[in-house]
Structure formats: C-alpha cells, structure tokens
Amino acid sequence: MLAFWLAHYGFEVTVIERSPAPRKSGGHAVDLFKPAMDIIEMMGILDHVEAQSAGTEVLSIHREGKRLIDLPEVLVFSAVSERHVEIMRDDLSEILYGASAPGAEYIFGDSITDLADDGAGVRVAFDRASDRRFDLVVGADGLHSHVRGLVFGPESGYSHWLGQYLAVASIPNYLDLSDRALMYPQVDKIAGMYSAAQLSDARAFFLFRTPEPLDYHHRDVGRQKALLGEVYADVGWELPRMLAEIDATDTFYMDSITQLRMDTWSKGRITLVGDAGCCPGPAVGGSTSLAVVGAYVLAGEIAAAAGDHARAYPAYEAALREYVEVSRKLALTASGTLVPKSRLGLCTLVHGARILGHLPSSLTRSLSRLVAARRINIHDTFALRDYQGLISR
Template sequence: MRILISGASIAGPVLAYWLDRYGFDVTVVERTPAPRKTGGGHAVDLFRPAMQIVEQMGVADQIRAKATGTEALVLRRPTGKPVTLDLRKLFTAVSDNHVEIMRDDLSELLYNATCSDVDYIFADSITAIDDGEVTFERSRAQRFDVIVGADGLHSNVRALTFGPESEFTTWLGAYLAIFSVPNYRELDGVMEMIVDSGRMAGIYSAAHMDDARAGFFLRLPQPLDYHHRDIERQKQLLHNHFHDMKWEVPRLLAELDHTPSFYFDSIMQLRLDTWSRGRVTLVGDAAYCPGPAVGGSTSMAVVGSYILAGELAAHAGDHAAAFATYEREIGEYVRRSRGFAVTAAKSLIPRGRLEVWAMVNAIRLINVLPAPVSRAAAKLNTKGVRLHDSIAVRDYTGFDRMRE
C-alpha cells in the first residue's frame, strides 16, 4: 500500500516512521529545499503521551539531550520590580514527562530517524489530487492509496481537498512573532520578558544555540490586515504596535532588518467537522491546530500521527475504516485542546493593568507553593494544565511489520 505524506516537519516524519514500521510503502514530499537544520525555529513542548511515543521510536534520549534548558522566566513591567518564575516547578506541575525543545532540532531528529527507510522528496509540492492520482509541481504524477496532509496550519493538502482556509479558522484575538537575534544578553537558562496591556515581548536562548529568539505577543480587538506570506508587512506591524515599548524592545525591533529567520502569524484555531475525504486525511496542525503557542499542538501532532498510522495498520489498509476510527480516537483530545486554547489565549496576554497585576501575583504564588502541592493541585485539572498528560493512547506496536 502506497502512502504519500505532505510535510516533513513534525507530524510527517512521526507518521512516516510508524507507517514504515508497520510495513507500508511511504513517500514524504516537502516544499523546502532541504531538511530543516538544527537550532532554528522556536521552542515547542512534548508532554507525557508524546514522549512515550518518541521513546518507542528510540529518539527520546536524543530529544532530552537537545532540551532548551530554560529554567527561569524573568518578567518585567513598565513600572515595578521584576518577578522571576521557576519554570522547573511549573513544568513538573503540568507534566510528569515533559521536554521543551527547539522545533527545528526536533524536526531534524525525527527526520534522521526515518530518512534511511522512507523516500523523501524535497523542493516539491502537490498541485492536484484526483482520487489517488497526485500531480506535483516538479515531479511526475503518481498514484497513491492514501494521501496525508501533515503540512501545517496553512496546509496545501487541506486547501486542495476541503477548500479555503478561511472557512475553517477562528481567530483567538492575538498574534505571535518569533525571530532570530544575537544572544547579546548572554542568556543561559533564562527567558526575559516585558509585559504591558495587550502586548508582551522578550528574548530567550537555548542550550546548543549560539543565538537567541525574540518573541512578541500582541492582543487586539480586531484582526490585522496582512497576508501570511507578506513578511515586510508583518515586520512593519510589529514596529507599529511595539515602537513605544521600553526595556530591550527597541534593540529587538532593530534586529528585524537583519534576522535570518522570521515567523509571524495569528493565534487562530482550526475547526473542521472531519479531517478525511476520500483517500485524503489530515494530521497535526493541518487538521486540528488548537492555536499556536496556546494549545500544545506539537505534542498533539505526535500523538495524532501515531494514532493514524496505528489505525491504518489495525484496519489492514482499509483507509475509510481507519480514517473513521482515527477521528474517533483523537477527537476528544482535539475538543479538549480547543477549549483549553481559547482560555489560554485570553490569559496569555493581559488586557489591562488588573490582569498584569494578576499575572505577577500568580507567579509569586507558584514560587512560594511547595512543588508537591503545585503538582497535586495541577493533577486535579485534567481539562486545563494537565490536559496533555491525561490523554490515554492505544498501544499499536503489535502491528509491527504486519505487512511483510
């Protein structure tokens, strides 16, 4: 059975690994000209279910070795003394098995775990899908039994199969920008941020990185007018909304003209009633992004990919039956993540001085609570901060190489 996956970031390689392990013939097509390189991207989180999956893939130790090592957040306000949050205490309360890693480090490790067994096609993309017939931008047309869109929030496969992105997205009221800057503050295990009404900005680095990342969060009553590929317009919007912010913000904005990597997007949520149509299905952010930076989408992408591969194996390649079960298995996780993301998006960026005050005092409370008390309190909230650790995933490993 031939399976085509579009996207070689996170969900794509995880799905490819398990499909190959179950004996399927797998091809991955990726529009970038080469595999993503170590040290790029932004920090992402893997929680217990995802870590259990990468443990079975044999890459968990490598992932832990590439952890960012960020242990503290120093939060500043326009007035008042900074407060410091012990992130180790926060992470252990949220998850019993958590790793924060730079996205491109994770992508590279997952690619390396699959590239010797899976056929990767770089610098190409899908232009048309007709039942199982797939037309590519550069390669010759081919037929596949299953086509999977693992190509992110702005999925090409989803657009070709389901229609315009605007029909399935809900804006959560905020924007996020991440870009590379020199680590001129010589950060080591510390993230520094300044928060004000409706906006936050900061800088962090990671172990194994020579540079740093600037992060900007913006909350607005109405959406901004821009195209998601118009980088110059996005940079100008950052200048417009942050030019009067103090501390290190002017220095960080000055780096926009020189940064080698830049990411800007709305914090929006995908809401599709189904992720499958015919021989096509979606996984990860292409299917059910709960919202960048607020919903644990990277961990969900790993779990969803594992479930999809397992259901295709369990149903012996009957894609219609596999897709239906896959959607049932991941559905509750997606719905709960959507709800959590909406709440998180509202609380992530304070709207006014009262919410800034509440954020600062929440940090102070976390710092004074003993770690066992923090963990015990968090475990009572499986719909919130413990959402990801509370997910139970079926064991599909009995289907290893079932088709050989």
Template sequence: MKVLISGASVAGPTLAYWLHRFGFEPTVVERTPQLRRGLGGHAVDLFGPAVDVVDRMGLLPTVTEARTRTEQISFVRPGRTPIDVDMRGLVGMIADRHVEIMRGELASILYEATRHDVEYVFGDSIKAMDSSGDGVRVSFERGPARRFDLVVGADGLHSNVRGLTFGDAGRFRRYIGGYLAVYTVPNHLRLDGRMLTYLAPGRLAGLYPVWQTGAARATFLFRRAEEFHYHHRDLDRQRTLLRESFAGDGWEVPRLLAELDAADDFYLDSISQVVMDTWSRGRVTLVGDAGYSPGPAVGGGTSTAVVGAYVLAGELRAADGDHDTAFPAYEREIGELVRRGHAMGPAMMKTLIPRTAQQAWLTPRGAWLLPRLPAPLQRGLLSLQGGPVRALSAVRLKRYG
C-alpha cells in the first residue's frame, strides 16, 4: 500500500519510519529544495511517550546525545542579581522522561534513520488531489502526477494538505494572542549550559547556547491582541514587526535585533492552534501540527506529533490498511491528549509571557520557589500549569507489532 506524506520535519519522517516498518510503502514530499539539516529552529521537547516512541525506533541514544544540554535558566534583571532556576529540577516535577533537542537536529536524525528505506522528493509540493475509487491521484507543482492509496498531511500549521482537503486552511487556526520568533546569533556572552531570559510586560527575550556549533539562539515571545497581517513567507515584513515589537527594550535586546539581518534561519509565526472536529476525510488524514497544533511553545506540540505519527501508523497496521477503520481509531486514541493540549494553551501563554509588571516580577520567583515547596503543594500548582505535559505523560502506547 502506497502512502504519500507531505512534510519532512518531525511528524512526516516519524510516520514514514513506522509505515515502512509495518509493511507500507511511504513517499515523503517536501516543498524545500533540500532538507534543512543541522541545528535550525528552536529547542523542542520530547516528553513521556514521545521518548518511548523514539526509543522503540532505536534512536534514543542518538537523540539524547544531541540534546541541548541547557541545565539552567537565569532570569536577568538589568542592574540586579539574576534569579537562577534549575531546569532539570523544574521539568522533572512534571515529566519523568524528557529530552530537549533542537528541532532541526531532531529532523535530521529522523531523516537519516529513514532515507535508505523511504522515498523522499524534495523541492516539490502537492498541487491537487482527486480521490476516486481505490486511490488518490495527486498532481504536483513540478513532478508528474502519481497515484497513492492514502495521503497524509504532516506539513505544519500552514498545511497545504489541510487546505486542499477541508477548504480554507486558515479557518481552522485559532490565534491565542502571541508570537514566537527565533534565529541564530553569535554566542557573544559565552553561554554554556545556561539560558538567559529577559521579561517585560507582554514580552520575553531569551538567549541560549547551541553547543554543537558554538553559536547561540535568540528567542522572542510577545503578546499581541490582534494578529499581524503578512504572508508567512514574507521574511522582511516579519523582521520589521519583530523590531517594532521590541523597540525600546533594554538588556541585550538591541544587540540581538542588530544580528537579525545576518541570520539565515530567521523564523516568526503566530502562537496559534489548529482545532478541527476531525482530521480525516476519505483517504486523506492529518498528523501533528497540520491537524491539531496546540500552539508553538505552549502545548507539547512536537511530542504530540511524534505520538500521533506512531499511533496513525499502528492503527493502519492493525486495520490491515483499511483507512475507514484506522483513521477513526487514530483520532480516538489521541483525541483526549489533543483536547487537553488545546485547553491548556492559553494558560501556558499566561505563564510564559507575563501580562503585567507584577507578573513579570512573580514569574521567575515562582519558578525558583516551586521545587522548594512541599510535594502536595507542588502537585496542586502543577495540575494548573503542567496540564499538557501531564496529559502526555499519562498516555500509554499500544504495541502494534
């Protein structure tokens, strides 16, 4: 059975791995001319069962070796002593299994694990799909049309497959009030295992090292009541919006913004969720952010994508490729996890990006204090703020063979 997967970031190659292992013939098509190898993107988290999926793929030692190795967050306050927080202790309270890794590094590892067994087509994208009878005829922007038994959109928040299958892709996006930006800068502060975080009302700027290259990654999170209007590939406009949003801020912010034009990996996007009643229609389904993004930086989206890809492949195997059985089973299996992630997104936004000066004052002190509280009080507070991670950790993976 031939399965076309659109998207070669994290969900796509994970799905391709398991489909091949379960006896299917996956093909991955990716719009970019070549894989964005290396350490691009922002740091992402693998929690609980996502770590188990990677372990079952035999990749956990490689992924663990490539982890960010950021062990401490220092909340900086100009003219005052930083507040240092042990990241390992903080994360350990909500997840017993966790790996933080650069998104680009994870994508590269997944590609290397699949490229000899899976057909990859770079520099092309799906133009149209025609489902009829026992398959889907797929037309591409550049290559010749081909026929597949199933099509899976693993192409992210701005999913092309979602738009072609369900209509206007934007109508399923739910903006939750903020933006994320990230890009590479020189490690001029010589950080090693430590992230610096600057908080202001409605804004956060961070800087953390990428030990493999000696460079650093600048990260910006900021609130905005109304969405900006720009095309998601108009990088010049996005750079301007970022500069305007942090104009007048102190600390290292002016220096980081001065490096913006030199960065070839600049990324900015809204913190938006994808909310759908169903991710499947006919012989087409969605996986990861394309179908159920909880929002970048707020809901464990990478972990959910890895788990979703594994479950989708497993349910197809269990149903002997019968999509009418497998797709609903896939949605049932991870539906509660997706719903909890969506519900917790706005709450995590409040925690990550303080709205007022008082909240900006309280956030680092709360992070410092939390590991020092009695265990019952820790559990009570974490039930309010750690929902997505706890929901993910509660997932028990089936063994599909």
C-alpha cells in the first residue's frame, strides 16, 4: 500500500521482504472498512478486491442441543462501517503486490540487520545484500517489528496485552462451509470455522482469555499449538476434530491481542506504519483498515512536504492519532464483548444474538439502513485528505 502511493507521487521505492517470494501463508480473513475501501477505489483496484470477497453472509452461533442462531453479516458490521469488504489476507496481499510492483523495487529473501541515521540519510545493513543508503526508512513489519526494535528498543516498552490471544489455522473444510461462519462461544473463549468462495479448505479461529501471559516465542509454532490444545482440551462441539487437524497443518498463526502505545512513531528519518507503530489489537481493532489509511496518509504527507521528513512525519502522526485512539477504544470494547468473561456475559451475548437473529429480513435491512443514516458507524470517522489535489496546487 505504502509502496503504491509513494511511487504514485514520484518517489523511488524499495521494499524489503524476508520471505523468498510474495507471501501465501494461508492467512485469515481481514476487514476493510469505509476509509480503506475509499482508498482502494482511488487506487483503481476496487473491482479486484470485491471480486475476492470472502462471501460470508451469515454468522451462526452454536449452542449445545439447540438450533443455530443465524445473524446476517450486514447487521453485524453495519454499526462499525457503512462500507465493508471481508477478504482473505493472502488475496489482499496479492492484489496490493500486483498494484505496487510495477513502480517499486522488491527485494525478497532478505532482512534489515542495522540502521544508521546520520541526519542526511540512513545507511541500511542487510542480512544478505550489501549495505545501501536511503533518504527515508519506514518500518511496516507488523506487531513484532524488527525495525521498531532497532530504532526504539524492546517491544516490552510499548506493548500492552489485552489479556487475550488469537489463533487461526487452515484445516480441511469438512463441514462444507461456503457463505456461513460458525462460532461456538464459551466463558473466556470462543472457537469457530469459516471458508470463502475461492478457498478449497477452511479456517479455524480461536479467541481466548488467560489470567497471565502465556510463555512462548511468537515463532515457536509447536509450542503455540500445544498451548492452544491445553486451553480447548475440555471444550466439546467440533474442537476435538479441529485440534487434530491443526496438529497436522503447516499454516498456523497465533499471537497475543496486544496494543502498541507509542508517544511517537518517528525518529529522525525513520518512521513506522500500521501494526509496527500503532497496533490497536489484532482481530478486534480494525488493524488492517488502520494500516491502509496510515500508509495513504504517510505517503500523502511525504509528497505534500516534497520529501521533507521533518514536516511530513509530524503531520502524518497528527492526522492519524485520533483514528488510532478510536480503533484502540473499539478493540477494548470488542475484546470484552466477543469473549464473555462470565456466564452472565455469555447469556447476554447469546440472547442478544438470538433477538437479532429472529428479526425479519426486511426489518434487518431497515435497521442496517437506519444505523448508516444516523452516521454512527465507528470506523467511518476518519476523513481522507485529497493529497493529489493538494500537491497539484
């Protein structure tokens, strides 16, 4: 995203990617809300993104010995954005790579080992390639950003754990899911499955709360799978089959639901974008949309300042800070609602879903339109700036 917009404004862009090729990790579905969708449309790739929509139409909540509670997806998301697409992470990455590759230099299979900012530029040392010099460096390498660690120090100084973990894995679609996502809520944990129109397999997902942080390294997949099995060992439904399939899969992701709270995302000629600088909490805070918006704003401010980082970086942070705070608050609310803390919370979640699920389809559509008309959509609060028009003047 950032590479596309910087190249669009005439800058020479180099992207360093640790994986040997564009990633196809079997990732989970991500949400693009109105501000991000508006940016996607400006890029001319809206049709491609919508064509790869996950196609989930119904969220079904499982209850032991009772009928499923079906919630239309349009109602689930209408309160947070009037415009929304759910897309598999791999599909979005492929589309963005295709859009940005013609205007950027991509270096695969390498990583940054050192950064030296001398005020006039940044010397970048690589694991494999020879050192190179750049005018600006942007860390866009996620929650556990190595760039951030090199510049700002250990992650522990900025991370705030929200008491929960997320896990996602690719497993066979043995329930033949297509347009339906299944969710099984319990106290302090939920589990579920979904697929997508373009997938031959399914995704198993888990959100769970623990009293203390779990002891594991974020790249130790074996340890993560073992911990997940312990958390869900006493849960029925499809969990025995799901956990067995997860033991055999190579596409597995688990991480803490953690917010990054930094006073600034920039130091000298180096800055951060997306989860690397302001992660609101994976799966609960709209981090994908926030990353898209952040990249658009950063590129626009760099262009508006004619490449002067001393003007661009503060403007970027000032423009985005309120949206980051909104996303953080949403994450705190969502983390408490999605994963019930008590039997009462579980009953409230189930009964609320049951009431909404029994609404006639005509009333559901009317309610969605009412929410949009009253403009209370949480993720639609950010007003995009027309940087192209600003630069043209």
